[in-house]
Amino acid sequence: MEYTQEALQTFKEAIVPYKDRPDGLLPVVHIAQEQFRCVPVAAQKVIAEVMNVSVARVSGIVTFYDYFTMTPLGNHVIEVCVGTSCYMQESKHLLAVASEVLQVAPGETRADGEVSLRIGRCFGRCEHSPNVEIDHTMHLHVSEQELRQYLNNLEDHS
Numbered sequence: 630m631e632y633t634q635e636a637l638q639t640f641k642e643a644i645v646p647y648k649d650r651p652d653g654l655l656p657v658v659h660i661a662q663e664q665f666r667c668v669p670v671a672a673q674k675v676i677a678e679v680m681n682v683s684v685a686r687v688s689g690i691v692t693f694y695d696y697f698t699m700t701p702l703g704n705h706v707i708e709v710c711v712g713t714s715c716y717m718q719e720s721k722h723l724l725a726v727a728s729e730v731l732q733v734a735p736g737e738t739r740a741d742g743e744v745s746l747r748i749g750r751c752f753g754r755c756e757h758s759p760n761v762e763i764d765h766t767m768h769l770h771v772s773e774q775e776l777r778q779y780l781n782n783l784e785d786h787s
Contacts, residue, residue, distance in 0.1 A: 666701040703745035712751035720759040
């Protein structure tokens with residue numbers, strides 16, 4: 630996917646305030662993911678330039694954390710936690726239900742670009758398992774019926 634010079638310049642301007650912060654690298658990677666729906670190599674190069682680090686260091690962060698991706702996510706992102714507590718509460722079944730309803734495999738983005746189904750490793754809400762995050766909104770103690778309702782509502786508004 631191509632990213633315009635204008636989009637990259639806007640991104641660069643957004644991250645300049647972080648350039649002298651020792652803790653600024655991770656937040657700017659988050660900004661890239663939000664702006665581009667992924668962290669493309671072009672954005673990684675801008676981050677490296679602004680933050681005065683190597684592209685390899687930026688790439689290391691992008692590839693280390695499951696949250697970041699180098700391929701664009703869909704307009705809607707559904708993430709089902711399969712951490713230990715959620716897994717014990719049948720989240721693997723919820724992942725299969727989400728895949729069936731949305732017609733997309735876990736870890737993939739549907740061909741129309743509308744929906745990505747992600748596998749979450751742990752949301753830190755273990756006491757409320759199973760958990761599903763839909764477009765940055767956390768849903769706790771999710772039942773199959775509730776998940777189907779959330780996803781059908783999402784599809785109706787897409």
